[in-house]
Amino acid sequence: VRILVVEDDDLTRSLVTRYVGxxxxxxxxxxxxxxEALQAIELRTPDVVxxxxxxxxxxxxxxxxxxxxxxxxxxLPVIVMTAAAERDTxxxxxxxxxTDFMVKPLTAETAKRLATTLAGLQHxxxxxxxxxxxxxxxxxxxxxxxxxxxxxxxxxxxxxxxxEAETGVEGFRLFLDVRPEIVCxxxxxxxxxxxxxxxxxxxxxxxxxxxxxLCAWRGTAADSALYTDVxxxxxxxAAFRRDFDRIxxxxxx
Amino acid sequence: MTTSPTNTRLDAARLYELRELAGAxxxxxxxxxxxxxxxxxARVSLLSEAAARGDVATVxxxxxxxxxxxxxxxxxxLAAMCRTIETQAGAGALTDAPExxxxxxxxxAAVTRALRGAMTx
Numbered sequence: 001v002r003i004l005v006v007e008d009d010d011l012t013r014s015l016v017t018r019y020v021g022x023x024x025x026x027x028x029x030x031x032x033x034x035x036e037a038l039q040a041i042e043l044r045t046p047d048v049v050x051x052x053x054x055x056x057x058x059x060x061x062x063x064x065x066x067x068x069x070x071x072x073x074x075x076l077p078v079i080v081m082t083a084a085a086e087r088d089t090x091x092x093x094x095x096x097x098x099t100d101f102m103v104k105p106l107t108a109e110t111a112k113r114l115a116t117t118l119a120g121l122q123h124x125x126x127x128x129x130x131x132x133x134x135x136x137x138x139x140x141x142x143x144x145x146x147x148x149x150x151x152x153x154x155x156x157x158x159x160x161x162x163x164e165a166e167t168g169v170e171g172f173r174l175f176l177d178v179r180p181e182i183v184c185x186x187x188x189x190x191x192x193x194x195x196x197x198x199x200x201x202x203x204x205x206x207x208x209x210x211x212x213x214l215c216a217w218r219g220t221a222a223d224s225a226l227y228t229d230v231x232x233x234x235x236x237x238a239a240f241r242r243d244f245d246r247i248x249x250x251x252x253x
Numbered sequence: 254m255t256t257s258p259t260n261t262r263l264d265a266a267r268l269y270e271l272r273e274l275a276g277a278x279x280x281x282x283x284x285x286x287x288x289x290x291x292x293x294x295a296r297v298s299l300l301s302e303a304a305a306r307g308d309v310a311t312v313x314x315x316x317x318x319x320x321x322x323x324x325x326x327x328x329x330x331l332a333a334m335c336r337t338i339e340t341q342a343g344a345g346a347l348t349d350a351p352e353x354x355x356x357x358x359x360x361x362a363a364v365t366r367a368l369r370g371a372m373t374x
Contacts, residue, residue: 010288011322014281015274022278054317083321105325108270 001118002027004046006037006063007081008055015106016050016081024115034058038066041073048077048121050102053089061089061096068097077121079114091235094147101154137161138178142171142197143186143215148233152184152215155241168192172200179205182248183212184231198226213248260330262360263367267327286368289326293319293365297358300338304350312350313342328364331357 003026007013013030021028031037033055053060067073077099103110137160143149144166156162163178165171168189185194198212211228222230229247234240275281296319303311320335334357341347
């Protein structure tokens, strides 16, 4: 995997680039600020960008904004490296289309998670960031709402295998490939509408039915013939996880 | 390990963790320490200059970056001081800046000595 590390702090940049390059064996390119990053991307598009936020010349949010506005880079995976104190900005970044977050500084724990994420990208699987080794539950999340998918991935990814699809067609293909126990469908799916997808899932394996949930903003009623239940959407990962545990895992809230 | 405690001058556990992250790259820790010492000293000078001319945006950014690298090397107390300066700069008030920057410079000198000591075989 070719990785662009964008970070103005020499110590952090050295640590991340050497870890990713020497320990994990990926190809690494460095940039010290946002403008350098955009130039490096124009020169040769990386497979993933590790992006600091607060930098001179051009900050990380501006880089992300530029990338998402350019059709060539609209889907380029961008992992924002952030200090815990910067988590308040997470919502804004999610709206800008961030792929994932990595909390700084790089520790044994975050390094392990980063390694898993990059290995997943190397194999070209969706939602690579969410597949922790030994995960027990497999959840397929089909939703065209990218900010919500990022939040859901953060909420569930620690202890579940989360696979993602943006469209109904992609979701059904993934369903047939991975046979998840739990499927969460967003509203307004393109190519294959969620009701049709739910029907196809129900009919695909009648002997071992998959639980299919509708993820919807509060106030939506589910068709009980198609859906096991409704999980309220939220852009707060903790709130979504609480509802998921209560409704899907039947844990006390 | 997540972050170094805010009352710790130099967290030995963090240095150990950095060594572990470096693996066979045995020169990395020494390079990181030298990078930190060089960069931090330069940033404290720039911070003082920016504070003297009332440039709160630059003070905030420099304090943020120095705080991040301080956490990275395991200097929890120094990182906490940087956060205080960053917060004050964010609020547009640098009234305590001379005292805070003097304390910051003193803490950095102590961290630098501790790091050099830790790197001595």
